Amino acid sequence: MPLPEFEFHEPATVDEACRMIGELGEKTKILAGGTDLLVNMKKKLLAPEHLVSLDRIQSLAQLDSSNGSLRIGPCVKAAEMAESDVVISDFPALQEGASKLGSPLIRNLATVGGNLVTARPAADFPPSLIAYGATLVLKSNHGERTVPLTEFIQAPGETVLSPDEMLKAIVLEKPSPLSGSAYIKLGVREALEISLLNVAALLTLDESGGTITAARVVMGSVAPTPLLSPSAEKVLLGETPSDVLFLDAGEAAASDSRPIDDFRASAEYKRAMVRELTRRALTLAFDRIQTQ
Numbered sequence: 055m056p057l058p059e060f061e062f063h064e065p066a067t068v069d070e071a072c073r074m075i076g077e078l079g080e081k082t083k084i085l086a087g088g089t090d091l092l093v094n095m096k097k098k099l100l101a102p103e104h105l106v107s108l109d110r111i112q113s114l115a116q117l118d119s120s121n122g123s124l125r126i127g128p129c130v131k132a133a134e135m136a137e138s139d140v141v142i143s144d145f146p147a148l149q150e151g152a153s154k155l156g157s158p159l160i161r162n163l164a165t166v167g168g169n170l171v172t173a174r175p176a177a178d179f180p181p182s183l184i185a186y187g188a189t190l191v192l193k194s195n196h197g198e199r200t201v202p203l204t205e206f207i208q209a210p211g212e213t214v215l216s217p218d219e220m221l222k223a224i225v226l227e228k229p230s231p232l233s234g235s236a237y238i239k240l241g242v243r244e245a246l247e248i249s250l251l252n253v254a255a256l257l258t259l260d261e262s263g264g265t266i267t268a269a270r271v272v273m274g275s276v277a278p279t280p281l282l283s284p285s286a287e288k289v290l291l292g293e294t295p296s297d298v299l300f301l302d303a304g305e306a307a308a309s310d311s312r313p314i315d316d317f318r319a320s321a322e323y324k325r326a327m328v329r330e331l332t333r334r335a336l337t338l339a340f341d342r343i344q345t346q
């Protein structure tokens with residue numbers, strides 16, 4: 055299937071890219087890895103008149119870790135995230151999401167930014183990024199603003215980005231000492247599969263290692279947007295980690311989930327899987343604290 059015709063633009067800087075998307079108007083799309091956009095153009099679901107490629111802007115493709123925070127350029131590829139030493143050591147749930155996304159070919163093209171902007175309920179990056187408290191830097195010709203990832207994704211395929219804005223960076227703080235995290239993806243098949251559902255979990259313990267002082271459980275594909283479970287957090291905070299506690303937290307996360315019946319699985323099955331995946335993700339996160 056051929057692509058529809060379009061004009062191709064290759065800005066060399068972020069300012070130039072912002073100027074272009076501001077001037078070219080609404081029939082313009084930003085192109086990162088193209089694994090979503092070009093597929094939709096080939097299917098004739100989209101026919102932008104202008105594509106603004108981010109490929110030449112090196113600053114957008116960098117991972118920068120300093121002063122306890124990680125700044126991810128939106129054009130960093132899933133494969134780079136999966137292999138980065140700092141991601142592996144400090145943000146293991148993110149590494150797990152990156153290494154489970156699509157196939158090796160897709161991971162070599164797909165970017166973190168593209169994954170967030172497509173705003174698919176089943177996407178692999180949002181749950182762990184939300185668990186780590188990610189904030190996004192958005193930029194246009196008029197300036198910059200910072201938005202928490204929890205507010206960025208509004209509905210399937212919909213974000214708070216305005217047509218003249220681009221995603222410039224994703225910023226995470228390194229979790230406190232005595233923190234552990236994990237991401238588990240459930241698909242119908244092992245490889246090349248969008249999640250049937252997924253769960254990311256983060257736990258932080260107090261100095262004695264006995265009490266949970268911070269907890270986040272984030273679920274994907276069980277609501278129109280990735281869902282942070284307030285009930286699971288309530289169950290976990292102030293408690294001592296145990297198998298029974300993690301089972302209760304799984305129950306609480308399942309009660310917050312809002313899955314629907316579809317051709318892939320029933321809502322009932324998905325709710326049961328939220329319960330189990332939450333339990334497993336919390337257990338894994340806790341094991342990781344103990345082996346630090």
Ligand SMILES: Cc1cc2nc3c(=O)[nH]c(=O)nc-3n(C[C@H](O)[C@H](O)[C@H](O)COP(=O)(O)OP(=O)(O)OC[C@H]3O[C@@H](n4cnc5c(N)ncnc54)[C@H](O)[C@@H]3O)c2cc1C
Nearest residue numbers: 084086087088089090091156164165168169171177178221
């Ligand atoms: C075979 C196949 C398997 C896949 N498997 C998975 C999977 O397992 N898990 C998963 O989560 N996804 C999967 N995907 C979906 C897709 O690969 C990912 O969502 C990917 O991360 C998109 O990134 P990209 O760089 O290719 O985005 P692009 O296709 O380049 O762009 C996607 C959208 O984001 C916008 N955009 C990109 N960068 C920016 C920016 N910096 N600022 C503003 N807007 C921007 C574009 O304009 C476009 O609207 C799969 C896709 C295919 C084709």
